[in-house]
Amino acid sequence: MVTKAKDKPAKDKPVRGMSVKGNPEIWDDTWVKSTCGGCYGTCTIRAHRVNGVIIKIEGEPDNDFGSRGGLCAKGEAMIQALYDPNRFNYPMRRTNPKKGLFEDPQWKRISWDEALDEIAGHLKRIRAENPNKLLHGGTPSAGSGPDLPLGFGVFGAVFGTKNWYVGGAGLHCGSGSHMGAGLYHASWSIVPDFKYCNYVIQMGSNKGTGSGHSMGFNMRLSADARSRGMKNVVFDPICNFGGGKATEWVPILPGTDAIIALAMTNIILNELNVYDAEFIKMKTNGPYLIGPNERYIRDKETNKPLIWDPVDNKAKTFNDPTIKDFAILGEYTVNGVKAVPSFQLVKDHVKKYSPEYAEKESTVPAATVRRIAKEWADAAMIGATIEIEGEKLPLRPVASVMFRGGQGHTNSAMSYCAMCLLNAIVGAMDVPGGTLGWPAYVEGHPDTGRYKVIPYPCRDGMLTAGTFMEHKPWPVEESKVPDTVLMKELVPTASFSPHPVTSDFQKYWDNLGRPYEIEMAMIFGANMVRSTQNREIAEDFFKRIPFIVSFNILPNEFCEGFADIMLPDCHPLETYCLFSSHGPFFNYPIGMEGWDFPIRQPVVKPAYERRNKVEALWDLADRIGMREEMNNYYNVYFSSFGGEALISGDIASVRDVKQIDPSKITVLIKPEEKITYQEMMDRAFKFYFGEDKGLDYISKAGTIHWPKKAKEAYWRWYVDVRIPIYMEHIAELRDGIIENAKKPGMELEWEQFTPLISYFPAQVAREETKEFDLYSFSYRDILHNGTYTMEIPWLDEVSQLNPYTYNITMNAETAKKKGLKDGDLICLESSYGRKTTGTLKTMQGQHPKTIAISACSGGWAKGAPIAYGKGTNFNILLESDAKHACPVCWSQETATMVKVYKIDHRIEYDGVGGKKL
Amino acid sequence: MRWGMAIELKRCIGCNACVLACKAEHFVPPQMFWNRVLIGEKGKYPQVTKLIYSVRCNHCAEPKCVKVCPTGATQQREDGIVWVDDEKCVGCRYCMVACPYQMRQMYEEEDAQYFPGQELTEHEKIGKLLYPHTPGVVQKCVFCKERIDSGIAQGLTPGVDRDATPACVIVCPTKAIHFGDLDDPNSEINRVIKEKHAHAFHPEFDTQPSISYID
Amino acid sequence: MSDIKPYDFMVKYQQQKDWIDGRGNFIAFAFFLGGIAGGLYLAAAYFDNLLGIFIAFLLTGLMGASYMLHLTHPMRFWRMMSKPGTSWIARGFTFIMLFGLFTVITMILMQWAPNATAAITTFKVLAGIFAFAQSIYTGFAVSYVSAIKMWNSAIVPVLFVTCGVSGGLAILLAVMLGQNGTQIVALENIIRIVLIGFAVIVAVYLWNATYSSTSAKDSVIRLIGGSLAPLFWIGVFLFGIAIPVAISAATYWVHDASSGLLLTAVVSEIIGGLALRFAVLKAGVYTPLLPAE
Numbered sequence A: 001m002v003t004k005a006k007d008k009p010a011k012d013k014p015v016r017g018m019s020v021k022g023n024p025e026i027w028d029d030t031w032v033k034s035t036c037g038g039c040y041g042t043c044t045i046r047a048h049r050v051n052g053v054i055i056k057i058e059g060e061p062d063n064d065f066g067s068r069g070g071l072c073a074k075g076e077a078m079i080q081a082l083y084d085p086n087r088f089n090y091p092m093r094r095t096n097p098k099k100g101l102f103e104d105p106q107w108k109r110i111s112w113d114e115a116l117d118e119i120a121g122h123l124k125r126i127r128a129e130n131p132n133k134l135l136h137g138g139t140p141s142a143g144s145g146p147d148l149p150l151g152f153g154v155f156g157a158v159f160g161t162k163n164w165y166v167g168g169a170g171l172h173c174g175s176g177s178h179m180g181a182g183l184y185h186a187s188w189s190i191v192p193d194f195k196y197c198n199y200v201i202q203m204g205s206n207k208g209t210g211s212g213h214s215m216g217f218n219m220r221l222s223a224d225a226r227s228r229g230m231k232n233v234v235f236d237p238i239c240n241f242g243g244g245k246a247t248e249w250v251p252i253l254p255g256t257d258a259i260i261a262l263a264m265t266n267i268i269l270n271e272l273n274v275y276d277a278e279f280i281k282m283k284t285n286g287p288y289l290i291g292p293n294e295r296y297i298r299d300k301e302t303n304k305p306l307i308w309d310p311v312d313n314k315a316k317t318f319n320d321p322t323i324k325d326f327a328i329l330g331e332y333t334v335n336g337v338k339a340v341p342s343f344q345l346v347k348d349h350v351k352k353y354s355p356e357y358a359e360k361e362s363t364v365p366a367a368t369v370r371r372i373a374k375e376w377a378d379a380a381m382i383g384a385t386i387e388i389e390g391e392k393l394p395l396r397p398v399a400s401v402m403f404r405g406g407q408g409h410t411n412s413a414m415s416y417c418a419m420c421l422l423n424a425i426v427g428a429m430d431v432p433g434g435t436l437g438w439p440a441y442v443e444g445h446p447d448t449g450r451y452k453v454i455p456y457p458c459r460d461g462m463l464t465a466g467t468f469m470e471h472k473p474w475p476v477e478e479s480k481v482p483d484t485v486l487m488k489e490l491v492p493t494a495s496f497s498p499h500p501v502t503s504d505f506q507k508y509w510d511n512l513g514r515p516y517e518i519e520m521a522m523i524f525g526a527n528m529v530r531s532t533q534n535r536e537i538a539e540d541f542f543k544r545i546p547f548i549v550s551f552n553i554l555p556n557e558f559c560e561g562f563a564d565i566m567l568p569d570c571h572p573l574e575t576y577c578l579f580s581s582h583g584p585f586f587n588y589p590i591g592m593e594g595w596d597f598p599i600r601q602p603v604v605k606p607a608y609e610r611r612n613k614v615e616a617l618w619d620l621a622d623r624i625g626m627r628e629e630m631n632n633y634y635n636v637y638f639s640s641f642g643g644e645a646l647i648s649g650d651i652a653s654v655r656d657v658k659q660i661d662p663s664k665i666t667v668l669i670k671p672e673e674k675i676t677y678q679e680m681m682d683r684a685f686k687f688y689f690g691e692d693k694g695l696d697y698i699s700k701a702g703t704i705h706w707p708k709k710a711k712e713a714y715w716r717w718y719v720d721v722r723i724p725i726y727m728e729h730i731a732e733l734r735d736g737i738i739e740n741a742k743k744p745g746m747e748l749e750w751e752q753f754t755p756l757i758s759y760f761p762a763q764v765a766r767e768e769t770k771e772f773d774l775y776s777f778s779y780r781d782i783l784h785n786g787t788y789t790m791e792i793p794w795l796d797e798v799s800q801l802n803p804y805t806y807n808i809t810m811n812a813e814t815a816k817k818k819g820l821k822d823g824d825l826i827c828l829e830s831s832y833g834r835k836t837t838g839t840l841k842t843m844q845g846q847h848p849k850t851i852a853i854s855a856c857s858g859g860w861a862k863g864a865p866i867a868y869g870k871g872t873n874f875n876i877l878l879e880s881d882a883k884h885a886c887p888v889c890w891s892q893e894t895a896t897m898v899k900v901y902k903i904d905h906r907i908e909y910d911g912v913g914g915k916k917l
Numbered sequence B: 001m002r003w004g005m006a007i008e009l010k011r012c013i014g015c016n017a018c019v020l021a022c023k024a025e026h027f028v029p030p031q032m033f034w035n036r037v038l039i040g041e042k043g044k045y046p047q048v049t050k051l052i053y054s055v056r057c058n059h060c061a062e063p064k065c066v067k068v069c070p071t072g073a074t075q076q077r078e079d080g081i082v083w084v085d086d087e088k089c090v091g092c093r094y095c096m097v098a099c100p101y102q103m104r105q106m107y108e109e110e111d112a113q114y115f116p117g118q119e120l121t122e123h124e125k126i127g128k129l130l131y132p133h134t135p136g137v138v139q140k141c142v143f144c145k146e147r148i149d150s151g152i153a154q155g156l157t158p159g160v161d162r163d164a165t166p167a168c169v170i171v172c173p174t175k176a177i178h179f180g181d182l183d184d185p186n187s188e189i190n191r192v193i194k195e196k197h198a199h200a201f202h203p204e205f206d207t208q209p210s211i212s213y214i215d
Numbered sequence C: 001m002s003d004i005k006p007y008d009f010m011v012k013y014q015q016q017k018d019w020i021d022g023r024g025n026f027i028a029f030a031f032f033l034g035g036i037a038g039g040l041y042l043a044a045a046y047f048d049n050l051l052g053i054f055i056a057f058l059l060t061g062l063m064g065a066s067y068m069l070h071l072t073h074p075m076r077f078w079r080m081m082s083k084p085g086t087s088w089i090a091r092g093f094t095f096i097m098l099f100g101l102f103t104v105i106t107m108i109l110m111q112w113a114p115n116a117t118a119a120i121t122t123f124k125v126l127a128g129i130f131a132f133a134q135s136i137y138t139g140f141a142v143s144y145v146s147a148i149k150m151w152n153s154a155i156v157p158v159l160f161v162t163c164g165v166s167g168g169l170a171i172l173l174a175v176m177l178g179q180n181g182t183q184i185v186a187l188e189n190i191i192r193i194v195l196i197g198f199a200v201i202v203a204v205y206l207w208n209a210t211y212s213s214t215s216a217k218d219s220v221i222r223l224i225g226g227s228l229a230p231l232f233w234i235g236v237f238l239f240g241i242a243i244p245v246a247i248s249a250a251t252y253w254v255h256d257a258s259s260g261l262l263l264t265a266v267v268s269e270i271i272g273g274l275a276l277r278f279a280v281l282k283a284g285v286y287t288p289l290l291p292a293e
């Protein structure tokens, strides 16, 4: 690898593919293939190391796991993140006993042994008492995103705690999106099939243009699509990333996407009378008969849902082989009660969503809604087919997608499902040109058939993901009186919860009799006080935790304010990682893009005493006698991709979900073995892809690549599964939830627990007054990932060249009316008296009733001097309690009404002991 | 031979990777930019178009900068590349004043650091070895002439082979930038320029840029 | 409109800075000195005033010094003559050198070989040609910059020369006041004409600029009503035109002017000349690459 060429003149050996001046002495000139850690896209990269230093990162041109040779700026900037002199190099102990947002930790260097012994001591005691006293979690965002559940989460899962708190928490990624994508696509999220799609509707996401999953290949694919002439309508309050590249930008008021989607559905179903009847009959629960109690009418014997066969004129179970046709319209009498196919109910239900009503709520002109609905229905080409690799497949070149923005409100679940409904009625789901989930169907490597994931139907015929790492909420569990501080058990459709970082958490916990207290937190990455909703509420919670351990590479606001022990993790460029690319997650190529299993490996050795976090966790496991259990867990985990569909233990009993057959578990790691991380990777690769494809092979090859079959890319019609356009399970859950909420005393918006996808005004809209007249919201900038990258000087420089990144934006006309102008220092104040400040930049491309801040800026950590004071922290404005959470999926309300006025200084820095701003 | 670029605006998303790839390739010092991404808006609410232009020296066929340079430091190679000879520049800044695209910057702050007041990073240090910058002279995009030259020497084709193609071109995640020989009628770039009606940015400046844009 | 933010770079009208801010001040100063030195030489040569010629020579030396201060690599100054074929700076530098050379010869001859009239005249004319060249090239150096519409005008060289000549005449007036010269009245008459000419040229220049392009119009707005208004109205208009014209007029009508008043006019005009260079250089704005609001 390292080529010593000291004796040779450099002239004879130019540094290939790098600009060099003069004749520097070169003794190492090496390219290493790996994956990027800039965001959870984990693009494949090749890093150029010269004389032991990484000098350049390029995208890997030879596979589909990224932009095929390109990178985004964050990816290039990882060099500076790696070499940041502010990084943690040694384990550190807090010597300042006080904890709080602006406290100085007064770090003191300690040894790894001292750190691990102390942590292990706490863990041992807690595990014996009640493992739930450990809160664990971390960042889903930075380059280790996919590494969170597998690399880090496993420890907590084996330890036995259910308190799993993810960075960003309630305003994490997309509680509604994950719920909806899980239900409808057995995936974490969705994306248009850019290759064949002709018409994309985007609601509050910047897929391929600014943020979102799989940014790497989405940037490439969406650019191809634009250049090919794909139409792209973007509903967004701001015309920046998605809107800026759209063929049509439609300004919308935050929180009103559902009514647009429902009005369009109404026009398509009831005015244009267009729908993909075959899809509805075969692929949805549209034909399932619903009784007056909102529930499926079930066969008395088998308990299976019934449908109506109009040919035989009788009710049959949904998978009766004698079915000749499915009735999706009409009204029937079954078992003596009125029975209506759910599609008929949905069709009737959406009638109330007229475009005019939608206009009133969203400000989108009724005529625009009508026109787009018509264009979209036309573009869907219902009935069309396409031949791909010899397979004749339905062609539905339309897709509607949503992510964090559209569903970041108290109507989150409904908004996302309403958007999915649009795709469902035209059959544009996991077929060419339509909306795709991230790969849910993998037949495995051709040599081994391993690394296999196949979705399957549950007992009611509903789509069930083929791996336990796929997203909840399907299959849903029963509601329980909460026993975790997340309180998620109460509402099993929720994927992430804002609790316990809410202002009403303590009240509920009191009402539950305070089952236990969180005595320790173990956090990987994540900036729990800057990226979560409201730093003061977060402070109140984290201050009470007596012992906090944080694994990070860089100081952040959370570490400084609250961590007792800091463990210096490796940067992705200096360590191995298996889980960051162990999919098929939402970093996996979609459509006909090939399969890849790329490697993350060190380009340079970890400097100082930095250590790979997983190995550090294993050391802890050794110390508390948990290594055997972890080894077993990995065995189950890897085996599940050996072709055995399975779901993790505790929900396996629900709705006939497949469980792993213990006899089929391959023992990759013997329980008592203490192997290295590399050894585990080597075994996993060999198990999946063959003896010749171990770590050595993949280290050089960079990825295991094999072509995708059309059947895998567009699996929908190959698997006998249905999706719920009528959410019977929500009706089923409702009474239980209401009952179980009594004990904690939680009041949720019960009306939202309806099986019919509906529009409910978001909490933000209810708070609009004459005084608090502007909707404030945040969005991601392509230059930054969470709070992490704000510390990178190159990105800081280009951020200053960008008019919006560090500024608060507002419609130019609105600003004028308020007597504000570019460059004014302004204060945003919410009706809860929460305030944040920053510099104004007006723009034309913004809804006049809104004011916006680019995501997670406004840093105050002293250990991160580049990020200090840059931009504005939006989250300070947010209120967090049950009222500001979507009752169905528990997304936090991410918009708030504010008033805006000029101010003379940055008040949110008043308490900070550093530089006053 | 005349190297040129054609940039597809529909593809470009303003990610700034081109800027940072150039920074990495040439260890461009803090606050210095050999290329930039300009962001603007056109129109009035709600009919708004966001504008994103990745810009760098246009390697003009009629370069003002070359004309005004009194020392001959700024020169044009046969392949059209306009560059500055660090040894000859006196720092009169006439070229900076004369470039209508404002694509030149004077490198003055020799001690500038990316992490001010902290130790130089290993990366900064190796930059001083691999691509040292002379203070007090004017800098600009050199069309990655080092990559092109060493690439050609190795038998590679700029615009086709990555190692012979400018860093900002190969880094672009949307493949917005095409690079190649404008004098070769069969080159990919000429095909793109013709098919997609590429046009110069501000042709009224009358410098005949080698970079064109596609709407 | 004043200081642009980093993200406004070439998205808004952008004021040129390389030839005005920081070190750039020296180039404005050099242009001013070059103009005034050239003007002074021409005037002094016309009136056969050796002291005036000597001061012109000194001012040219100062110009050179100012130039050197502007360069980041002054030790390489000799390279500046490399490209006289295309570069006005190269040409200018050559003019300065030659002007210096011929002036020195002229002065030597005038001082020590006053009878070599033919030779004196020859070198005086040669020096005169380069004095003119030195004073006008600064205008060409600026007007050649097509990127800056305000500069890219045939009027600029004329303006710079006129301004240089009027400044030169003013200095000569001061010199003559000191020498109790007899030609003061004649000189004053010339000054009056040049001043009026200068005022007219400034007006025409500005007027013309408002029509030539949007960025030149932006420049004019900056000068007349924007951030540069104080510099323009006080520096160029008040000192460069109004005060000298008023004094000039007064001396014309009153026929009796105290040397104090005249010296005021002289100083005022010199300030005005300096202000003009600063004003023009500062008013240089680039046309944005993206449409400006």
Ligand SMILES: Nc1nc2c(c(=O)[nH]1)N[C@H]1C(S)=C(S)[C@@H](COP(=O)(O)OP(=O)(O)OC[C@H]3O[C@@H](n4cnc5c(=O)[nH]c(N)nc54)[C@H](O)[C@@H]3O)O[C@H]1N2
Binding pocket: A037, A138, A139, A140, A141, A142, A143, A144, A166, A167, A168, A169, A171, A172, A173, A174, A404, A524, A525, A526, A527, A528, A530, A531, A532, A551, A552, A553, A554, A555, A556, A569, A570, A571, A572, A613, A778, A779, A780, A785, A786, A787, A788, A789, A855, A856, A874, A875
């Ligand atoms: N205003 C606003 N707030 C938001 C959002 C928004 O859109 N607007 N989005 C929300 C969403 S969707 C999310 S997912 C969250 C994300 O929120 P977080 O998960 O808190 O993400 P970051 O703020 O980027 O913090 C990541 C941390 O991980 C560290 N890190 C980076 N790489 C590594 C590594 O390899 N190892 C270790 N140990 N640490 C590492 C970084 O130093 C940084 O401190 O933010 C949420 N907050």
Ligand SMILES: Nc1nc2c(c(=O)[nH]1)N[C@H]1C(S)=C(S)[C@@H](COP(=O)(O)OP(=O)(O)OC[C@H]3O[C@@H](n4cnc5c(=O)[nH]c(N)nc54)[C@H](O)[C@@H]3O)O[C@H]1N2
Binding pocket: A039, A040, A140, A141, A172, A173, A174, A202, A203, A204, A205, A206, A207, A210, A211, A212, A213, A215, A235, A236, A237, A238, A241, A242, A252, A253, A254, A255, A256, A257, A402, A403, A404, A405, A406, A407, A408, A409, A777, A778, A779, A780, A781, A782, A783, A784, A785, A786, A855, A895
């Ligand atoms: N560059 C970059 N990429 C990232 C990340 C990052 O931080 N930076 N983070 C990663 C993570 S963790 C995530 S979760 C994904 C998120 O990916 P996205 O979901 O694409 O994230 P955002 O950019 O926050 O998208 C929100 C958009 O919705 C708009 N919006 C806000 N409210 C509403 C609304 O009510 N209705 C509609 N229609 N629009 C609204 C905002 O203006 C913004 O344009 O990105 C991932 N990729």
Ligand code: SF4
Binding pocket: A036, A037, A038, A039, A040, A041, A042, A043, A066, A071, A072, A073, A074, A075, A076, A214, A215, A216
């Ligand atoms: S999209 Fe994400 S993973 Fe890909 S290069 Fe950018 S930061 Fe890295």
Ligand code: SF4
Binding pocket: B011, B012, B013, B014, B015, B016, B017, B018, B019, B037, B054, B171, B172, B173, B174, B175, B176, B177
């Ligand atoms: S790298 Fe490509 S997409 Fe990104 S800003 Fe540059 S040209 Fe645009």
Ligand code: SF4
Binding pocket: B056, B057, B058, B059, B060, B063, B064, B065, B066, B082, B098, B099, B100, B101, B102, B103, B104, B140, B207
């Ligand atoms: S863009 Fe400017 S610097 Fe580049 S060649 Fe043209 S005139 Fe010269």
Ligand code: SF4
Binding pocket: B068, B069, B070, B071, B072, B073, B074, B084, B088, B089, B090, B091, B092, B093, B094, B095, B096, B137, B138
């Ligand atoms: S600054 Fe240097 S390169 Fe530019 S014109 Fe002057 S000598 Fe030439």
Ligand code: SF4
Binding pocket: B021, B022, B023, B025, B034, B035, B056, B140, B141, B142, B143, B144, B145, B166, B167, B168, B169
């Ligand atoms: S061509 Fe090379 S030097 Fe020019 S901007 Fe691109 S990367 Fe920089």
Ligand SMILES: [Mo]
Binding pocket: A140, A141, A168, A172, A173, A174
């Ligand atoms: Mo996220």
